[in-house]
Amino acid sequence: MSKINDVKAMVEAGKAKLVPGLIEEALAEGNAAPDILQAMVDSMSVVGDKFSAGEIFVPEMLMAAKAMSKGVEVLKPHFAGQSRSSLGTCVIGTVAGDLHDIGKNLVSMMIESAGFEIVNLGVDVSASKFMQAVKENKNVTLVACSGLLTTTMPAMKETVQTLKSSGLTGFKVIVGGAPVSAEFAASIGADGFAPDAGSAAARAVELVKG
Ligand code: B1M
Numbered sequence: 001m002s003k004i005n006d007v008k009a010m011v012e013a014g015k016a017k018l019v020p021g022l023i024e025e026a027l028a029e030g031n032a033a034p035d036i037l038q039a040m041v042d043s044m045s046v047v048g049d050k051f052s053a054g055e056i057f058v059p060e061m062l063m064a065a066k067a068m069s070k071g072v073e074v075l076k077p078h079f080a081g082q083s084r085s086s087l088g089t090c091v092i093g094t095v096a097g098d099l100h101d102i103g104k105n106l107v108s109m110m111i112e113s114a115g116f117e118i119v120n121l122g123v124d125v126s127a128s129k130f131m132q133a134v135k136e137n138k139n140v141t142l143v144a145c146s147g148l149l150t151t152t153m154p155a156m157k158e159t160v161q162t163l164k165s166s167g168l169t170g171f172k173v174i175v176g177g178a179p180v181s182a183e184f185a186a187s188i189g190a191d192g193f194a195p196d197a198g199s200a201a202a203r204a205v206e207l208v209k210g
Pocket residue numbers: 041044045046047048049051052058059061062064065066097098099100101102103104106107144145146147148149150151174175176177178179193194195196197198200
């Protein structure tokens with residue numbers, strides 16, 4: 001049986017120490033990096049469903065997240081793109097009040113591989129921190145805001161509206177994350193929306209190239 005199934009099972013079980021080695025084995029077996037990544041994304045959906053059903057709790061969710069993050073580190077070189085820095089700098093972060101970073105880090109990895117320089121502000125990023133980063137970094141062409149909680153959608157709105165009313169120019173704003181829709185993105189004044197990491201990179205390029 002493919003090692004991908006072992007990767008999936010060990011991410012679900014939160015075995016952070018085992019996942020990197022299993023990924024190396026899955027790659028050596030000839031599995032493609034995007035397929036391994038998708039298996040880990042699927043694992044996190046299972047983890048979310050188990051959390052919703054009351055079968056697991058926050059500590060187990062956290063361990064699964066750590067296991068997936070370790071796995072992503074191993075896969076990252078396999079997503080490295082050819083073009084470097086030609087599309088300017090992308091400031092990326094998870095909005096205020098929200099600590100989820102796996103999806104944001106995948107989006108960051110894909111946007112970087114599409115040719116952006118990345119300034120990753122991490123999680124729980126306030127509107128003013130996004131603004132400061134736009135001011136402090138050279139050639140910011142894109143700001144990317146991630147959010148996973150319905151309760152932090154107002155923080156995403158505040159961030160976009162703060163950036164848009166700041167008088168700063170030369171960059172586009174893209175938003176995304178599980179509770180975010182194209183309609184919500186448009187309603188808060190974002191320039192773009194994407195449902196997943198791959199399409200976020202494609203949309204980022206479109207937005208910046210005009
Ligand atoms: Co939490 N959590 N969590 N959690 N967590 C969810 C999101 C939840 C859906 C679980 C559930 O109830 N089924 C639920 C949110 C419900 C809601 O609001 N609708 C939830 C909750 C309730 C909570 C807490 C409130 C739980 C509690 O304390 N009682 C708490 C909140 C803490 C906080 O943020 N203030 C909490 C905490 C945590 C952990 C810290 C334990 C951990 C996160 C650790 C970490 O990220 N380092 C965690 C986890 C792991 C999850 C689940 C299980 C997995 C999230 C994940 O990494 N998915 C999640 C359940 C689920 O998603 N089904 C859940 C994999 C990742 C690849 O997908 O992040 O969706 P995702 O990213 C995708 C797309 O959304 C998109 O592309 C990505 C890749 O394709 N995308 C973008 C993301 N950002 C984008 C930006 C873009 C474009 C696309 O443009 C800029």
